[in-house]
Amino acid sequence: MPEENGGNGGKKTGLLDKIQGDAKALKQVVQDKAKADLQTYKEPEKTQVFRSIFRVSHDDTPRSRALSVLTNVFFHLHPAKVNRDAVRYSFTWGMGGITFYLFIVLTFTGVMLMFYYHPTKVQAYRDILYLHHDVPFGQLLRNMHRWAAHMMIMTVWLHTLRVFLSGSYKKPREFNWCVGVILMVLTLLLSFTGYLLPDDQLGFWAVTVGTNMARATPLLGHEGPGGPQLGMTPFNDVRFALLGGSIVDANALLRAYIWHCIAIPLIASIFMGVHFWRVRKDGGISGPAPVMLESEIKEEKGPRPVIMKPSGIR
Protein backbone atom coordinates (compact mmCIF):
# COMPACT_ATOMS: atom_id res chain seq x y z
CA MET A 1 0.00 0.00 0.00
CA PRO A 2 2.61 2.58 0.79
CA GLU A 3 4.11 1.90 -2.62
CA GLU A 4 0.78 2.35 -4.34
CA ASN A 5 0.14 5.61 -2.65
CA GLY A 6 3.60 6.80 -3.48
CA GLY A 7 3.09 5.66 -7.07
CA ASN A 8 0.01 7.80 -7.65
CA GLY A 9 2.31 10.81 -7.36
CA GLY A 10 1.58 14.49 -7.94
CA LYS A 11 -0.90 16.83 -6.24
CA LYS A 12 -3.21 14.25 -4.76
CA THR A 13 -0.62 13.23 -2.22
CA GLY A 14 0.37 16.86 -1.49
CA LEU A 15 -2.32 17.28 1.17
CA LEU A 16 -1.38 14.06 2.89
CA ASP A 17 2.28 14.99 2.87
CA LYS A 18 1.43 18.36 4.29
CA ILE A 19 -0.53 16.80 7.10
CA GLN A 20 2.23 14.32 7.72
CA GLY A 21 4.79 17.07 7.70
CA ASP A 22 2.71 19.21 10.03
CA ALA A 23 2.17 16.29 12.36
CA LYS A 24 5.89 15.68 12.47
CA ALA A 25 6.57 19.31 13.15
CA LEU A 26 3.88 19.36 15.81
CA LYS A 27 5.35 16.29 17.43
CA GLN A 28 8.70 18.01 17.48
CA VAL A 29 7.19 21.14 18.99
CA VAL A 30 5.27 19.19 21.65
CA GLN A 31 8.36 17.23 22.51
CA ASP A 32 10.47 20.33 22.79
CA LYS A 33 7.87 22.14 24.87
CA ALA A 34 7.36 19.13 27.08
CA LYS A 35 11.09 18.86 27.58
CA ALA A 36 11.25 22.52 28.46
CA ASP A 37 8.29 22.18 30.84
CA LEU A 38 9.81 19.13 32.46
CA GLN A 39 12.95 21.14 32.91
CA THR A 40 11.01 23.83 34.80
CA TYR A 41 9.24 21.24 36.93
CA LYS A 42 12.64 20.16 38.10
CA GLU A 43 12.97 23.67 39.51
CA PRO A 44 9.44 24.51 40.64
CA GLU A 45 10.65 27.65 42.33
CA LYS A 46 11.15 29.14 38.86
CA THR A 47 7.51 28.66 37.81
CA GLN A 48 5.14 31.57 37.54
CA VAL A 49 2.74 30.04 40.05
CA PHE A 50 5.51 29.67 42.60
CA ARG A 51 6.81 33.15 41.98
CA SER A 52 3.38 34.65 42.27
CA ILE A 53 3.04 33.11 45.74
CA PHE A 54 6.58 33.46 47.04
CA ARG A 55 7.92 36.56 45.43
CA VAL A 56 11.50 36.03 46.43
CA SER A 57 14.16 34.17 44.55
CA HIS A 58 14.85 30.89 46.21
CA ASP A 59 18.55 30.94 46.81
CA ASP A 60 20.91 30.99 49.70
CA THR A 61 21.84 34.66 49.81
CA PRO A 62 21.39 36.79 52.93
CA ARG A 63 19.03 39.03 50.98
CA SER A 64 16.71 36.21 50.01
CA ARG A 65 16.76 34.76 53.50
CA ALA A 66 15.72 38.08 54.95
CA LEU A 67 13.10 38.69 52.29
CA SER A 68 11.57 35.26 52.63
CA VAL A 69 10.73 36.18 56.21
CA LEU A 70 9.65 39.73 55.52
CA THR A 71 7.42 39.02 52.51
CA ASN A 72 5.39 36.27 54.17
CA VAL A 73 2.39 37.43 56.15
CA PHE A 74 2.75 34.58 58.67
CA PHE A 75 6.49 34.91 59.07
CA HIS A 76 6.69 38.69 59.12
CA LEU A 77 5.83 38.63 62.83
CA HIS A 78 9.52 37.89 63.04
CA PRO A 79 12.28 40.34 62.35
CA ALA A 80 14.67 39.37 59.55
CA LYS A 81 17.46 38.87 62.02
CA VAL A 82 17.58 38.10 65.72
CA ASN A 83 20.08 38.31 68.54
CA ARG A 84 22.38 35.34 68.01
CA ASP A 85 21.91 34.10 71.58
CA ALA A 86 18.13 34.60 71.66
CA VAL A 87 17.56 31.50 69.58
CA ARG A 88 18.94 29.40 72.41
CA TYR A 89 16.26 27.51 74.29
CA SER A 90 17.83 28.57 77.56
CA PHE A 91 16.68 32.16 77.27
CA THR A 92 12.99 32.17 76.32
CA TRP A 93 12.30 28.53 77.15
CA GLY A 94 10.10 28.82 74.04
CA MET A 95 7.15 29.40 76.30
CA GLY A 96 5.52 32.37 74.56
CA GLY A 97 5.70 30.69 71.17
CA ILE A 98 4.39 27.39 72.55
CA THR A 99 1.50 29.22 74.21
CA PHE A 100 0.60 30.75 70.88
CA TYR A 101 0.92 27.42 69.12
CA LEU A 102 -1.42 25.84 71.66
CA PHE A 103 -3.90 28.65 71.08
CA ILE A 104 -3.89 27.74 67.38
CA VAL A 105 -4.33 24.03 68.17
CA LEU A 106 -7.23 24.95 70.45
CA THR A 107 -8.89 27.07 67.79
CA PHE A 108 -8.61 24.24 65.30
CA THR A 109 -9.87 21.45 67.57
CA GLY A 110 -12.46 23.83 69.02
CA VAL A 111 -14.00 24.56 65.64
CA MET A 112 -14.13 20.82 64.95
CA LEU A 113 -15.93 20.27 68.25
CA MET A 114 -18.41 23.01 67.41
CA PHE A 115 -19.63 20.92 64.48
CA TYR A 116 -20.95 18.37 66.97
CA TYR A 117 -22.04 20.48 69.92
CA HIS A 118 -25.32 22.20 70.73
CA PRO A 119 -25.30 24.58 73.71
CA THR A 120 -28.66 23.46 75.07
CA LYS A 121 -29.61 21.58 78.20
CA VAL A 122 -31.24 18.82 76.16
CA GLN A 123 -28.39 18.23 73.76
CA ALA A 124 -25.08 19.30 75.30
CA TYR A 125 -24.37 16.25 77.46
CA ARG A 126 -25.59 13.86 74.75
CA ASP A 127 -23.34 15.53 72.22
CA ILE A 128 -20.36 14.72 74.39
CA LEU A 129 -21.48 11.10 74.67
CA TYR A 130 -21.95 11.08 70.92
CA LEU A 131 -18.42 12.41 70.47
CA HIS A 132 -17.08 9.69 72.77
CA HIS A 133 -18.86 6.78 71.19
CA ASP A 134 -19.87 7.51 67.63
CA VAL A 135 -17.91 10.33 66.06
CA PRO A 136 -14.72 9.00 64.41
CA PHE A 137 -11.81 10.18 66.55
CA GLY A 138 -14.35 12.20 68.56
CA GLN A 139 -12.89 11.19 71.91
CA LEU A 140 -9.39 11.96 70.71
CA LEU A 141 -10.56 15.35 69.48
CA ARG A 142 -12.13 16.20 72.82
CA ASN A 143 -9.07 14.95 74.70
CA MET A 144 -6.75 17.06 72.58
CA HIS A 145 -8.87 20.15 73.14
CA ARG A 146 -8.99 19.66 76.89
CA TRP A 147 -5.33 18.81 77.41
CA ALA A 148 -4.16 21.58 75.11
CA ALA A 149 -6.20 23.99 77.24
CA HIS A 150 -4.52 22.74 80.41
CA MET A 151 -1.15 22.86 78.75
CA MET A 152 -1.72 26.43 77.60
CA ILE A 153 -2.28 27.50 81.20
CA MET A 154 0.90 25.74 82.26
CA THR A 155 2.94 27.37 79.52
CA VAL A 156 1.48 30.82 80.07
CA TRP A 157 2.49 30.61 83.75
CA LEU A 158 5.97 29.40 82.87
CA HIS A 159 6.23 32.19 80.27
CA THR A 160 5.38 34.71 82.99
CA LEU A 161 8.02 33.16 85.22
CA ARG A 162 10.74 33.43 82.59
CA VAL A 163 9.77 37.00 81.62
CA PHE A 164 10.03 37.97 85.26
CA LEU A 165 13.29 36.15 85.94
CA SER A 166 14.96 37.59 82.85
CA GLY A 167 13.84 41.08 83.89
CA SER A 168 12.18 41.49 80.51
CA TYR A 169 9.35 43.60 81.90
CA LYS A 170 11.75 46.47 82.53
CA LYS A 171 11.99 49.55 80.37
CA PRO A 172 10.85 49.76 77.59
CA ARG A 173 8.67 46.64 77.89
CA GLU A 174 6.46 47.69 80.82
CA PHE A 175 3.33 47.97 78.75
CA ASN A 176 3.79 44.63 77.03
CA TRP A 177 4.00 42.98 80.43
CA CYS A 178 0.59 44.46 81.21
CA VAL A 179 -0.81 43.20 77.91
CA GLY A 180 0.60 39.83 78.94
CA VAL A 181 -1.17 39.91 82.31
CA ILE A 182 -4.45 40.54 80.51
CA LEU A 183 -3.70 37.65 78.17
CA MET A 184 -3.12 35.39 81.14
CA VAL A 185 -6.48 36.36 82.66
CA LEU A 186 -8.16 35.77 79.31
CA THR A 187 -6.50 32.36 79.05
CA LEU A 188 -7.88 31.38 82.46
CA LEU A 189 -11.34 32.67 81.58
CA LEU A 190 -11.29 30.79 78.29
CA SER A 191 -10.57 27.57 80.10
CA PHE A 192 -13.11 28.27 82.82
CA THR A 193 -15.99 29.05 80.45
CA GLY A 194 -15.23 25.84 78.58
CA TYR A 195 -15.46 23.80 81.77
CA LEU A 196 -19.24 24.17 81.94
CA LEU A 197 -19.96 23.15 78.35
CA PRO A 198 -20.10 19.32 78.79
CA ASP A 199 -22.96 20.07 81.21
CA ASP A 200 -21.85 17.35 83.62
CA GLN A 201 -21.50 17.33 87.41
CA LEU A 202 -17.86 18.37 87.24
CA GLY A 203 -18.47 21.52 85.21
CA PHE A 204 -21.74 22.33 86.93
CA TRP A 205 -20.28 22.34 90.43
CA ALA A 206 -17.04 24.01 89.43
CA VAL A 207 -18.95 26.85 87.84
CA THR A 208 -21.37 26.96 90.77
CA VAL A 209 -18.46 27.32 93.20
CA GLY A 210 -16.79 29.87 90.93
CA THR A 211 -19.77 32.07 90.32
CA ASN A 212 -20.92 31.85 93.94
CA MET A 213 -17.95 34.04 94.69
CA ALA A 214 -19.51 36.69 92.46
CA ARG A 215 -22.37 36.88 94.97
CA ALA A 216 -19.90 38.36 97.37
CA THR A 217 -18.62 41.07 95.05
CA PRO A 218 -18.47 44.29 97.06
CA LEU A 219 -21.32 46.63 96.08
CA LEU A 220 -22.35 44.53 93.05
CA GLY A 221 -23.19 41.18 94.66
CA HIS A 222 -26.21 40.46 96.84
CA GLU A 223 -24.03 38.96 99.58
CA GLY A 224 -21.11 41.34 99.23
CA PRO A 225 -20.28 44.26 101.49
CA GLY A 226 -22.57 47.13 100.56
CA GLY A 227 -24.52 44.99 98.09
CA PRO A 228 -27.83 44.66 99.94
CA GLN A 229 -27.64 48.34 100.86
CA LEU A 230 -27.48 49.15 97.13
CA GLY A 231 -30.52 47.00 96.46
CA MET A 232 -28.73 43.93 95.15
CA THR A 233 -30.77 40.72 95.13
CA PRO A 234 -30.06 37.30 93.59
CA PHE A 235 -32.05 38.52 90.61
CA ASN A 236 -30.22 41.66 89.65
CA ASP A 237 -26.64 41.36 90.84
CA VAL A 238 -23.42 40.69 88.96
CA ARG A 239 -23.81 36.93 89.35
CA PHE A 240 -27.18 37.14 87.66
CA ALA A 241 -25.54 38.96 84.77
CA LEU A 242 -22.88 36.27 84.43
CA LEU A 243 -25.32 33.35 84.54
CA GLY A 244 -28.31 34.91 82.86
CA GLY A 245 -30.29 33.70 85.86
CA SER A 246 -30.04 33.00 89.55
CA ILE A 247 -28.81 29.41 89.09
CA VAL A 248 -26.48 27.66 86.67
CA ASP A 249 -28.94 26.57 84.01
CA ALA A 250 -29.76 26.81 80.30
CA ASN A 251 -28.98 30.52 80.05
CA ALA A 252 -25.66 30.06 81.82
CA LEU A 253 -24.80 27.31 79.34
CA LEU A 254 -25.55 29.56 76.40
CA ARG A 255 -23.61 32.46 77.88
CA ALA A 256 -20.63 30.28 78.67
CA TYR A 257 -20.75 28.96 75.10
CA ILE A 258 -20.77 32.39 73.53
CA TRP A 259 -18.02 33.72 75.78
CA HIS A 260 -15.99 30.57 75.18
CA CYS A 261 -16.37 30.20 71.43
CA ILE A 262 -16.68 33.75 70.21
CA ALA A 263 -16.11 36.64 72.58
CA ILE A 264 -13.01 35.66 74.53
CA PRO A 265 -11.13 34.09 71.58
CA LEU A 266 -11.75 37.30 69.63
CA ILE A 267 -10.60 39.54 72.45
CA ALA A 268 -7.60 37.31 73.13
CA SER A 269 -6.61 37.35 69.45
CA ILE A 270 -6.64 41.11 69.46
CA PHE A 271 -4.49 41.27 72.57
CA MET A 272 -2.11 38.69 71.11
CA GLY A 273 -1.78 40.83 68.02
CA VAL A 274 -0.86 43.79 70.18
CA HIS A 275 1.48 41.62 72.27
CA PHE A 276 3.48 40.37 69.28
CA TRP A 277 3.54 43.76 67.63
CA ARG A 278 4.89 45.30 70.82
CA VAL A 279 7.58 42.64 71.19
CA ARG A 280 8.89 43.90 67.84
CA LYS A 281 8.38 47.60 68.49
CA ASP A 282 9.99 47.44 71.91
CA GLY A 283 13.17 46.40 70.19
CA GLY A 284 12.71 42.68 69.78
CA ILE A 285 13.33 40.08 72.37
CA SER A 286 15.01 41.58 75.42
CA GLY A 287 18.04 39.38 75.56
CA PRO A 288 20.24 37.68 76.31
CA ALA A 289 21.54 41.20 76.84
CA PRO A 290 25.04 42.24 77.87
CA VAL A 291 25.20 42.53 81.65
CA MET A 292 25.07 45.98 83.25
CA LEU A 293 27.17 46.71 86.32
CA GLU A 294 26.06 48.45 89.47
CA SER A 295 28.65 51.17 88.93
CA GLU A 296 26.98 52.03 85.64
CA ILE A 297 23.63 53.03 87.12
CA LYS A 298 22.98 56.63 86.33
CA GLU A 299 22.14 58.62 89.45
CA GLU A 300 19.41 60.67 87.87
CA LYS A 301 16.56 58.82 86.25
CA GLY A 302 16.42 61.41 83.50
CA PRO A 303 13.69 61.70 80.90
CA ARG A 304 12.08 58.49 79.74
CA PRO A 305 13.57 57.32 76.47
CA VAL A 306 11.52 57.56 73.31
CA ILE A 307 10.27 54.04 72.90
CA MET A 308 9.20 53.94 69.30
CA LYS A 309 10.64 55.74 66.35
CA PRO A 310 8.45 54.96 63.36
CA SER A 311 10.48 55.09 60.20
CA GLY A 312 10.52 58.48 58.52
CA ILE A 313 10.38 60.38 61.80
CA ARG A 314 13.57 61.79 63.14
Add this chain to the structure above:
Amino acid sequence: MWGDWHQLWEIMSTPDNVPIVAMLFLVPFYLWYWHRQAVATDGLITQLEADPALAKTHHRKVFPWKQGWDREVHTWPYLMRVEFLAAIIITVILMIWAITLNAPLEEPANPNLTMNPAKAPWYFLGLQEMLVYFDPWIAGVIMPTIIIVGLMVIPYIDENPLGNGYYTYKQRKFAIWTYLIGYVFLWMVMIAIGTIIRGPGWGWFWPTQTWDHNRLVFEVNRDLHTLFGIHNRLIAGIFGGVVVLLYFVVAGYCVHLICTANSFTRKIYKRMSLFQIVTMNLLLVLMISLPVKIALRLLLRIKYVWVTPWFNV
Protein backbone atom coordinates in the same frame (compact mmCIF):
# COMPACT_ATOMS: atom_id res chain seq x y z
CA MET B 1 -6.66 5.45 107.68
CA TRP B 2 -3.04 6.03 106.77
CA GLY B 3 -0.83 4.49 104.15
CA ASP B 4 -3.67 4.52 101.66
CA TRP B 5 -1.58 4.72 98.51
CA HIS B 6 -4.58 3.94 96.41
CA GLN B 7 -6.22 7.18 97.56
CA LEU B 8 -3.09 9.14 96.67
CA TRP B 9 -2.83 7.45 93.28
CA GLU B 10 -6.48 8.21 92.62
CA ILE B 11 -5.90 11.90 93.22
CA MET B 12 -2.61 12.13 91.35
CA SER B 13 -3.85 10.20 88.34
CA THR B 14 -7.17 11.99 87.96
CA PRO B 15 -6.77 13.28 84.42
CA ASP B 16 -7.71 16.84 85.35
CA ASN B 17 -5.03 16.86 88.06
CA VAL B 18 -2.22 15.96 85.68
CA PRO B 19 -1.29 19.61 85.04
CA ILE B 20 -0.66 20.48 88.67
CA VAL B 21 1.24 17.26 89.25
CA ALA B 22 3.32 18.17 86.19
CA MET B 23 3.82 21.67 87.55
CA LEU B 24 5.20 20.17 90.78
CA PHE B 25 8.09 19.03 88.60
CA LEU B 26 8.17 21.74 85.95
CA VAL B 27 8.36 24.74 88.26
CA PRO B 28 11.33 23.34 90.25
CA PHE B 29 12.98 22.32 86.99
CA TYR B 30 12.72 25.76 85.45
CA LEU B 31 13.78 27.40 88.71
CA TRP B 32 16.87 25.21 88.66
CA TYR B 33 17.39 26.06 84.99
CA TRP B 34 17.15 29.79 85.80
CA HIS B 35 19.40 29.46 88.82
CA ARG B 36 22.10 27.68 86.87
CA GLN B 37 22.26 30.52 84.35
CA ALA B 38 21.96 33.17 87.05
CA VAL B 39 24.96 31.73 88.88
CA ALA B 40 27.00 31.80 85.68
CA THR B 41 26.02 35.39 84.91
CA ASP B 42 26.62 36.51 88.48
CA GLY B 43 30.10 35.00 88.27
CA LEU B 44 30.78 37.08 85.19
CA ILE B 45 29.41 40.20 86.89
CA THR B 46 31.70 39.68 89.88
CA GLN B 47 34.63 39.21 87.54
CA LEU B 48 33.87 42.35 85.56
CA GLU B 49 33.30 44.42 88.69
CA ALA B 50 36.71 43.39 89.95
CA ASP B 51 38.40 44.19 86.66
CA PRO B 52 37.27 47.47 85.05
CA ALA B 53 39.70 47.04 82.17
CA LEU B 54 38.13 43.73 81.26
CA ALA B 55 34.66 45.27 81.64
CA LYS B 56 35.54 47.72 78.85
CA THR B 57 36.49 45.03 76.36
CA HIS B 58 34.40 42.02 77.33
CA HIS B 59 31.28 41.26 75.29
CA ARG B 60 29.53 40.87 78.64
CA LYS B 61 27.70 37.66 78.08
CA VAL B 62 28.33 34.17 79.35
CA PHE B 63 27.89 32.84 75.84
CA PRO B 64 30.97 32.40 73.66
CA TRP B 65 31.73 35.20 71.25
CA LYS B 66 34.65 35.95 69.00
CA GLN B 67 35.72 39.07 67.19
CA GLY B 68 34.20 38.98 63.71
CA TRP B 69 31.18 36.89 64.60
CA ASP B 70 27.85 38.39 63.69
CA ARG B 71 25.88 39.59 66.68
CA GLU B 72 22.68 38.66 64.89
CA VAL B 73 21.63 35.61 62.92
CA HIS B 74 19.00 35.16 60.24
CA THR B 75 15.53 34.31 61.49
CA TRP B 76 15.33 31.90 58.60
CA PRO B 77 16.52 29.28 59.30
CA TYR B 78 18.09 29.74 62.73
CA LEU B 79 14.98 30.79 64.66
CA MET B 80 12.29 29.24 62.55
CA ARG B 81 13.75 25.77 62.64
CA VAL B 82 13.62 25.92 66.44
CA GLU B 83 10.00 27.02 66.29
CA PHE B 84 9.03 24.24 63.91
CA LEU B 85 10.82 21.73 66.08
CA ALA B 86 9.02 23.03 69.18
CA ALA B 87 5.67 22.78 67.39
CA ILE B 88 6.38 19.17 66.43
CA ILE B 89 7.49 18.20 69.93
CA ILE B 90 4.45 19.83 71.53
CA THR B 91 2.16 18.11 69.04
CA VAL B 92 3.70 14.75 69.86
CA ILE B 93 3.39 15.32 73.61
CA LEU B 94 -0.21 16.44 73.19
CA MET B 95 -1.03 13.42 71.03
CA ILE B 96 0.45 10.98 73.53
CA TRP B 97 -1.39 12.71 76.36
CA ALA B 98 -4.67 12.66 74.42
CA ILE B 99 -4.32 9.00 73.48
CA THR B 100 -3.44 7.78 76.96
CA LEU B 101 -5.81 9.87 79.11
CA ASN B 102 -9.45 10.56 78.46
CA ALA B 103 -11.08 13.87 79.27
CA PRO B 104 -13.39 13.31 82.24
CA LEU B 105 -17.14 13.21 81.93
CA GLU B 106 -19.20 12.83 85.07
CA GLU B 107 -22.92 12.23 85.43
CA PRO B 108 -25.17 14.86 83.83
CA ALA B 109 -25.39 18.12 85.78
CA ASN B 110 -27.69 17.72 88.75
CA PRO B 111 -28.33 20.67 91.05
CA ASN B 112 -29.89 18.34 93.64
CA LEU B 113 -26.85 16.12 93.98
CA THR B 114 -23.99 18.07 95.52
CA MET B 115 -20.48 16.95 94.66
CA ASN B 116 -18.33 16.57 97.76
CA PRO B 117 -15.79 18.03 97.54
CA ALA B 118 -17.01 20.46 94.86
CA LYS B 119 -13.77 21.70 93.39
CA ALA B 120 -13.07 24.48 90.93
CA PRO B 121 -10.79 23.67 87.99
CA TRP B 122 -7.21 23.08 89.14
CA TYR B 123 -5.93 26.53 88.15
CA PHE B 124 -8.45 28.24 90.43
CA LEU B 125 -7.89 25.98 93.42
CA GLY B 126 -5.48 28.51 94.92
CA LEU B 127 -8.36 30.96 95.16
CA GLN B 128 -10.69 28.29 96.50
CA GLU B 129 -8.10 27.36 99.12
CA MET B 130 -8.01 31.02 100.13
CA LEU B 131 -11.71 30.71 100.98
CA VAL B 132 -10.67 28.79 104.08
CA TYR B 133 -8.94 31.86 105.42
CA PHE B 134 -10.94 34.74 103.96
CA ASP B 135 -14.58 35.44 103.19
CA PRO B 136 -15.61 35.08 99.54
CA TRP B 137 -15.58 38.80 98.86
CA ILE B 138 -11.88 38.90 99.74
CA ALA B 139 -10.75 35.51 98.41
CA GLY B 140 -12.92 35.56 95.31
CA VAL B 141 -13.01 39.20 94.34
CA ILE B 142 -10.54 41.46 96.16
CA MET B 143 -7.56 39.08 96.07
CA PRO B 144 -7.81 38.26 92.34
CA THR B 145 -8.14 41.97 91.62
CA ILE B 146 -5.09 42.74 93.72
CA ILE B 147 -3.12 39.96 92.04
CA ILE B 148 -3.94 41.26 88.56
CA VAL B 149 -3.36 44.90 89.42
CA GLY B 150 -0.27 44.02 91.44
CA LEU B 151 1.26 42.10 88.53
CA MET B 152 0.58 44.95 86.15
CA VAL B 153 2.14 47.45 88.51
CA ILE B 154 5.43 45.53 88.85
CA PRO B 155 7.23 47.19 85.90
CA TYR B 156 6.24 50.62 87.13
CA ILE B 157 7.50 50.25 90.69
CA ASP B 158 10.64 48.24 90.04
CA GLU B 159 13.13 51.05 89.60
CA ASN B 160 16.12 48.71 89.57
CA PRO B 161 17.66 49.12 86.11
CA LEU B 162 19.91 46.06 86.50
CA GLY B 163 19.07 42.60 85.23
CA ASN B 164 17.18 43.76 82.16
CA GLY B 165 17.28 40.94 79.64
CA TYR B 166 19.58 38.47 81.38
CA TYR B 167 19.25 35.99 84.20
CA THR B 168 20.74 37.17 87.47
CA TYR B 169 20.08 36.73 91.15
CA LYS B 170 22.73 38.96 92.66
CA GLN B 171 21.46 42.16 91.08
CA ARG B 172 17.74 41.70 91.85
CA LYS B 173 17.54 39.78 95.12
CA PHE B 174 14.58 41.66 96.54
CA ALA B 175 12.45 41.51 93.38
CA ILE B 176 13.18 37.85 92.85
CA TRP B 177 12.44 36.79 96.41
CA THR B 178 9.19 38.73 96.41
CA TYR B 179 8.05 37.28 93.12
CA LEU B 180 9.03 33.72 93.89
CA ILE B 181 7.34 33.76 97.30
CA GLY B 182 4.15 34.90 95.60
CA TYR B 183 4.46 32.60 92.59
CA VAL B 184 5.60 29.45 94.34
CA PHE B 185 4.14 29.60 97.83
CA LEU B 186 1.05 31.76 97.54
CA TRP B 187 -0.02 30.40 94.17
CA MET B 188 1.43 27.02 93.18
CA VAL B 189 1.58 25.53 96.68
CA MET B 190 -1.94 26.75 97.43
CA ILE B 191 -3.14 25.06 94.25
CA ALA B 192 -1.29 21.88 95.17
CA ILE B 193 -2.92 21.91 98.61
CA GLY B 194 -6.34 22.49 97.08
CA THR B 195 -5.78 19.62 94.65
CA ILE B 196 -3.94 17.00 96.62
CA ILE B 197 -4.71 17.67 100.27
CA ARG B 198 -8.30 18.85 100.39
CA GLY B 199 -10.97 16.16 100.58
CA PRO B 200 -14.66 15.96 101.49
CA GLY B 201 -15.95 18.99 103.33
CA TRP B 202 -12.76 20.71 102.21
CA GLY B 203 -11.07 18.87 105.08
CA TRP B 204 -7.32 18.47 105.37
CA PHE B 205 -6.25 14.95 104.40
CA TRP B 206 -2.53 14.20 104.31
CA PRO B 207 -1.27 12.33 101.27
CA THR B 208 -2.11 8.61 101.64
CA GLN B 209 -4.80 9.39 104.22
CA THR B 210 -8.17 7.95 103.19
CA TRP B 211 -10.92 10.44 102.41
CA ASP B 212 -13.51 10.05 105.14
CA HIS B 213 -16.85 11.40 104.01
CA ASN B 214 -18.27 11.28 107.52
CA ARG B 215 -15.39 12.94 109.28
CA LEU B 216 -16.48 15.66 111.64
CA VAL B 217 -13.99 18.29 112.56
CA PHE B 218 -14.55 20.03 115.84
CA GLU B 219 -12.83 23.21 114.97
CA VAL B 220 -13.64 25.90 117.41
CA ASN B 221 -12.72 29.04 115.58
CA ARG B 222 -12.97 32.28 117.44
CA ASP B 223 -12.98 35.88 116.49
CA LEU B 224 -10.05 37.92 117.65
CA HIS B 225 -12.06 40.30 119.86
CA THR B 226 -13.43 37.44 121.98
CA LEU B 227 -9.84 36.62 122.97
CA PHE B 228 -9.75 40.06 124.51
CA GLY B 229 -13.07 39.58 126.27
CA ILE B 230 -14.90 42.11 124.13
CA HIS B 231 -18.55 41.24 123.61
CA ASN B 232 -20.14 44.54 122.73
CA ARG B 233 -20.54 44.53 118.93
CA LEU B 234 -19.84 48.19 118.48
CA ILE B 235 -16.63 48.04 120.48
CA ALA B 236 -15.68 44.84 118.69
CA GLY B 237 -16.12 46.60 115.37
CA ILE B 238 -13.94 49.50 116.39
CA PHE B 239 -11.40 47.16 117.95
CA GLY B 240 -11.14 45.10 114.74
CA GLY B 241 -10.71 48.21 112.64
CA VAL B 242 -7.90 49.40 114.86
CA VAL B 243 -6.18 46.01 114.70
CA VAL B 244 -6.35 45.98 110.90
CA LEU B 245 -5.04 49.53 110.75
CA LEU B 246 -2.27 48.55 113.14
CA TYR B 247 -1.39 45.61 110.88
CA PHE B 248 -1.03 47.94 107.93
CA VAL B 249 1.22 50.27 109.87
CA VAL B 250 3.42 47.58 111.42
CA ALA B 251 3.66 45.42 108.29
CA GLY B 252 4.23 48.52 106.19
CA TYR B 253 7.08 49.51 108.46
CA CYS B 254 8.58 46.03 108.26
CA VAL B 255 8.42 46.15 104.48
CA HIS B 256 10.12 49.53 104.64
CA LEU B 257 12.89 48.07 106.79
CA ILE B 258 13.45 45.23 104.33
CA CYS B 259 13.46 47.65 101.39
CA THR B 260 16.18 49.72 102.99
CA ALA B 261 18.21 46.88 104.44
CA ASN B 262 21.42 47.41 102.48
CA SER B 263 23.14 50.11 100.48
CA PHE B 264 21.99 48.74 97.14
CA THR B 265 18.29 48.60 98.03
CA ARG B 266 18.60 52.08 99.55
CA LYS B 267 20.03 53.30 96.27
CA ILE B 268 17.05 51.91 94.36
CA TYR B 269 14.68 53.27 97.00
CA LYS B 270 16.08 56.73 96.41
CA ARG B 271 15.15 56.55 92.75
CA MET B 272 11.52 55.81 93.54
CA SER B 273 8.87 58.49 93.80
CA LEU B 274 6.69 58.66 96.91
CA PHE B 275 3.77 57.30 94.89
CA GLN B 276 5.82 54.32 93.76
CA ILE B 277 6.97 53.61 97.30
CA VAL B 278 3.47 53.80 98.75
CA THR B 279 2.04 51.57 96.01
CA MET B 280 4.74 48.96 96.44
CA ASN B 281 4.45 49.01 100.20
CA LEU B 282 0.69 48.65 100.12
CA LEU B 283 0.77 45.77 97.65
CA LEU B 284 3.40 43.91 99.65
CA VAL B 285 1.44 44.40 102.86
CA LEU B 286 -1.67 43.01 101.17
CA MET B 287 0.34 40.09 99.82
CA ILE B 288 1.73 39.23 103.24
CA SER B 289 -1.77 39.38 104.72
CA LEU B 290 -2.46 35.92 103.28
CA PRO B 291 0.32 34.06 105.14
CA VAL B 292 -0.44 36.16 108.22
CA LYS B 293 -4.09 35.14 108.18
CA ILE B 294 -3.10 31.51 107.57
CA ALA B 295 -0.76 31.65 110.57
CA LEU B 296 -3.47 33.24 112.75
CA ARG B 297 -5.87 30.48 111.81
CA LEU B 298 -3.50 27.60 112.22
CA LEU B 299 -1.75 28.77 115.36
CA LEU B 300 -4.51 30.62 117.21
CA ARG B 301 -7.71 29.30 115.55
CA ILE B 302 -8.85 32.80 114.77
CA LYS B 303 -11.63 33.15 112.23
CA TYR B 304 -12.14 36.86 111.91
CA VAL B 305 -9.94 39.72 112.96
CA TRP B 306 -12.53 42.35 112.27
CA VAL B 307 -16.26 41.77 112.58
CA THR B 308 -18.78 44.36 111.44
CA PRO B 309 -22.46 44.08 110.54
CA TRP B 310 -21.59 44.48 106.84
CA PHE B 311 -18.42 42.54 106.31
CA ASN B 312 -15.86 40.46 108.17
CA VAL B 313 -12.13 40.39 107.65
